[in-house]
Amino acid sequence: MRRALLCALLAALPTGAAAQSSQFGVRGLGYPGRALSAHATGSAGAFGLFDPESSLNPAALGAVTAVTAVFTGVQDFRSVENPAGSESVRAARFPQVAFVGPVPRFPVVFGLSYSNYASRDFSIATTDTIALRGAPVAVNDTLSSRGGLSDLRFAGSYRVQGRWTFGGALHVITGSNRLESRRSFGDSTYRPSRESAEVSFAGVGASLGMILQLGPAFSVAATARSDGHVNVDRDSVRAGVVDLPYSFGLGVRLQASPRLMLASQALYHTWSGANSDFLAQGAPGAENNFEVALGGEYIGNVRRPFRLPIRFGVRYGTAPFLLQPEEQPTELGISLGTGTRFAQQRAGVDLALEHVWRSAGEFSERALLVTVGVSLRP
Amino acid sequence: MTGLVNAARAGRFAAVVSLAVAMLACQERLTAPGECPELCPGGSPAVFDTVLNPVPLSDSSIAGYVGRGSGIALLVSNGLPAANARAVYRFTARGDSVPLRDTLRAYTIDSVAIGLTISARDTLLDGLKLFLFQMPQELPVDSNLTFAQVEPLLTTDNLIDSILVADTLNAGQVRTTLRGTDLEKVAIPPGTGGVLSLAVAIGAPVATGVRLGSAAGTNAATFTTYVTLDVPDTGAVGRQSLTPSVAFNTFVRETTVEPDTTLITLGGEPSSRALLRFDLPPKLGDSATIVRATLELIPVEPILGLERAPAVLQARAVLADLGAKSPVSTDERILVSDTVSSGSADTVRLDVTPIVQFWQAAAERPEALSLTLQPEAATFTRAVFGSTRQPASSPPRLRITYLVSFPFENP
Numbered sequence: 028m029r030r031a032l033l034c035a036l037l038a039a040l041p042t043g044a045a046a047q048s049s050q051f052g053v054r055g056l057g058y059p060g061r062a063l064s065a066h067a068t069g070s071a072g073a074f075g076l077f078d079p080e081s082s083l084n085p086a087a088l089g090a091v092t093a094v095t096a097v098f099t100g101v102q103d104f105r106s107v108e109n110p111a112g113s114e115s116v117r118a119a120r121f122p123q124v125a126f127v128g129p130v131p132r133f134p135v136v137f138g139l140s141y142s143n144y145a146s147r148d149f150s151i152a153t154t155d156t157i158a159l160r161g162a163p164v165a166v167n168d169t170l171s172s173r174g175g176l177s178d179l180r181f182a183g184s185y186r187v188q189g190r191w192t193f194g195g196a197l198h199v200i201t202g203s204n205r206l207e208s209r210r211s212f213g214d215s216t217y218r219p220s221r222e223s224a225e226v227s228f229a230g231v232g233a234s235l236g237m238i239l240q241l242g243p244a245f246s247v248a249a250t251a252r253s254d255g256h257v258n259v260d261r262d263s264v265r266a267g268v269v270d271l272p273y274s275f276g277l278g279v280r281l282q283a284s285p286r287l288m289l290a291s292q293a294l295y296h297t298w299s300g301a302n303s304d305f306l307a308q309g310a311p312g313a314e315n316n317f318e319v320a321l322g323g324e325y326i327g328n329v330r331r332p333f334r335l336p337i338r339f340g341v342r343y344g345t346a347p348f349l350l351q352p353e354e355q356p357t358e359l360g361i362s363l364g365t366g367t368r369f370a371q372q373r374a375g376v377d378l379a380l381e382h383v384w385r386s387a388g389e390f391s392e393r394a395l396l397v398t399v400g401v402s403l404r405p
Numbered sequence: 406m407t408g409l410v411n412a413a414r415a416g417r418f419a420a421v422v423s424l425a426v427a428m429l430a431c432q433e434r435l436t437a438p439g440e441c442p443e444l445c446p447g448g449s450p451a452v453f454d455t456v457l458n459p460v461p462l463s464d465s466s467i468a469g470y471v472g473r474g475s476g477i478a479l480l481v482s483n484g485l486p487a488a489n490a491r492a493v494y495r496f497t498a499r500g501d502s503v504p505l506r507d508t509l510r511a512y513t514i515d516s517v518a519i520g521l522t523i524s525a526r527d528t529l530l531d532g533l534k535l536f537l538f539q540m541p542q543e544l545p546v547d548s549n550l551t552f553a554q555v556e557p558l559l560t561t562d563n564l565i566d567s568i569l570v571a572d573t574l575n576a577g578q579v580r581t582t583l584r585g586t587d588l589e590k591v592a593i594p595p596g597t598g599g600v601l602s603l604a605v606a607i608g609a610p611v612a613t614g615v616r617l618g619s620a621a622g623t624n625a626a627t628f629t630t631y632v633t634l635d636v637p638d639t640g641a642v643g644r645q646s647l648t649p650s651v652a653f654n655t656f657v658r659e660t661t662v663e664p665d666t667t668l669i670t671l672g673g674e675p676s677s678r679a680l681l682r683f684d685l686p687p688k689l690g691d692s693a694t695i696v697r698a699t700l701e702l703i704p705v706e707p708i709l710g711l712e713r714a715p716a717v718l719q720a721r722a723v724l725a726d727l728g729a730k731s732p733v734s735t736d737e738r739i740l741v742s743d744t745v746s747s748g749s750a751d752t753v754r755l756d757v758t759p760i761v762q763f764w765q766a767a768a769e770r771p772e773a774l775s776l777t778l779q780p781e782a783a784t785f786t787r788a789v790f791g792s793t794r795q796p797a798s799s800p801p802r803l804r805i806t807y808l809v810s811f812p813f814e815n816p
Contacts, residue, residue: 050444054446109439115434116437149437151436151444153438153441155449160454166452168450208447210450218695220808222694222808309448309812350444390443
């Protein structure tokens with residue numbers, strides 16, 4: 028019955044659900060991805076550093092007991108407001124795919140994941156009137172981008188004496204932006220113009236992580252990551268280099284009661300290292316950003332903890348790429364999620380609904396993010 | 406066994422969920438209003454305007470392409486400043502007998518119909534009348550025929566008939582039928598070869614002109630003779646029609662204008678064409694986007710022609726610069742045209758964007774274009790424009806509006 032309800036809920040989702048793109052991803056590398064599974068998203072990412080289906084902490088792989096494949100789709104309805112007007116938009120992406128599995132007879136787990144590092148999907152329409160041949164002519168410009176950066180992670184974890192788990196990962200950062208600029212004229216004697224370019228990225232990073240079990244109910248997780256830099260090629264010609272940030276994360280998890288688990292995490296990214304690179308391109312620049320999340324998971328039936336738990340959380344953070352100098356975007360999100368496993372826990376589905384508010388000066392947006400995760404344990 | 410069943414259920418469920426996710430992901434609407442400069446990485450496209458003159462002394466016109474009478478229309482007028490012209494048709498010989506049942510039969514003419522096709526006229530002019538004259542057999546109707554030879558023959562004695570053109574008829578066929586004693590007006594004397602030559606003049610309250618159909622336009626004059634054969638059979642077989650086709654047609658004009666080789670002349674007959682050569686600057690290389698290119702031609706005098714029967718200025722890209730014999734593109738996508746009205750000395754503008762874009766895209770092609778005035782040798786319009794060869798005149802200009810390469814912001 029519960030499964031039927033879950034299916035009905037999924038089927039009832041509006042067909043226009045859209046993705047995690049944002050007007051705050053127009054500048055810089057795009058809107059940063061969160062590398063979270065639907066499971067972790069349901070609690071606003073508070074469990075992200077402990078979640079083996081997410082890609083934040085390689086040490087989290089230590090919790091994996093069976094080979095698992097995870098597929099996550101994120102979609103959003105977004106309402107955008109800025110001085111030029113407002114619009115409701117939507118988009119879709121698949122930001123997290125992971126394959127993890129333990130090595131038999133060894134306390135070792137390996138994982139391969141593919142995460143969204145930054146999303147740069149947008150279409151921006153502007154209008155203006157310019158003087159051509161001595162007469163005012165209305166022009167309509169559309170600048171659009173499709174693509175972003177992805178993070179291909181090869182990770183492993185090792186559990187030491189039951190309490191400590193260490194992990195390490197190699198990250199290959201790659202992707203492209205397919206950019207297109209279109210201009211049409213109010214005077215039809217001027218032909219519309221269209222120009223496109225493809226900007227591709229390539230970089231390598233590494234991360235380390237650990238989880239320490241302090242007693243039966245309390246755990247601490249930490250991670251550090253360096254992404255070095257990413258080479259930027261435009262139409263196959265080297266266009267420059269952008270420094271990528273160091274990232275640091277700290278998380279705690281508390282089993283407050285047999286039915287309730289609470290967690291919190293904080294992430295910090297040193298994007299200001301790329302500030303000069305962006306300023307050189309004429310962009311407003313970048314600043315360090317952080318995210319703090321607090322969430323929990325309530326289990327209705329402790330014997331069947333994977334049957335429709337209730338996940339909840341709230342997060343607050345800043346976005347690294349500026350639209351205006353000295354005006355760093357902020358983001359507040361509240362989440363609600365659930366999930367289930369079935370077929371002797373060989374398969375599972377997780378659902379997360381998240382409402383976020385983003386703003387920077389006169390630019391703001393709010394979005395409903397719908398995250399669906401499917402996991403298989405063959 | 407239970408494990409297999411459960412695995413199958415899991416697979417089905419995963420498939421359903423995956424399908425739901427895929428369906429959800431299929432729709433996308435990303436366009437949002439933008440505020441510059443915050444949401445305009447790279448800024449806005451920059452538009453520039455530049456004006457080019459032809460390469461000095463390389464803009465010229467060449468006469469002699471389509472000869473008088475070889476165009477798709479013949480000109481007839483009554484003192485029109487553009488041309489005072491008369492049209493002449495010579496039909497093939499009409500035999501004096503008709504073969505029927507292996508025997509040549511003599512015939513009796515019942516009636517004769519002569520038809521003319523009006524291709525263009527001043528559509529606001531009422532009371533237009535066409536006059537048909539039979540030319541004497543001794544007049545050689547060929548390409549050497551002159552106005553001075555024809556005009557004295559347009560007398561009442563040679564008048565066949567006049568046709569009042571309906572004021573509502575802008576283009577189409579007009580026809581007259583002769584019977585009885587009027588047949589004498591188109592009688593072809595025996596022993597002269599059976600050839601009828603016809604001259605056409607017009608009458609109107611004011612000076613005007615018409616363009617009549619020609620053999621090249623497959624709508625030349627028609628000459629139909631309805632006859633009764635000299636056979637005992639009084640049925641339908643005895644009634645036949647003879648329709649000699651036009652063997653030659655031309656028009657003659659009172660004055661002949663020799664094109665000034667230091668200016669750009671379009672039209673006239675034999676028709677003149679122009680070849681303009683430009684040199685696009687490097688800034689208009691393949692990275693620029695040309696959004697509009699306008700060729701501007703400055704007349705040195707008001708353009709002569711027939712009111713409300715405009716000619717068409719046509720430009721084609723030149724495929725190889727071989728001077729007067731330069732091959733031009735037949736690709737309709739890079740053929741541009743616009744009408745040219747007479748009576749004005751205003752600058753004539755022609756949108757040649759596709760041609761300039763063609764130059765930009767095919768560097769091996771000459772940056773040259775060919776201009777013609779259509780229909781060639783079949784319009785009253787004759788335009789003379791300034792050239793770099795004539796310092797006192799204003800040479801052609803090519804005004805190009807273009808966008809430079811958009812500076813996409815490299816993150």
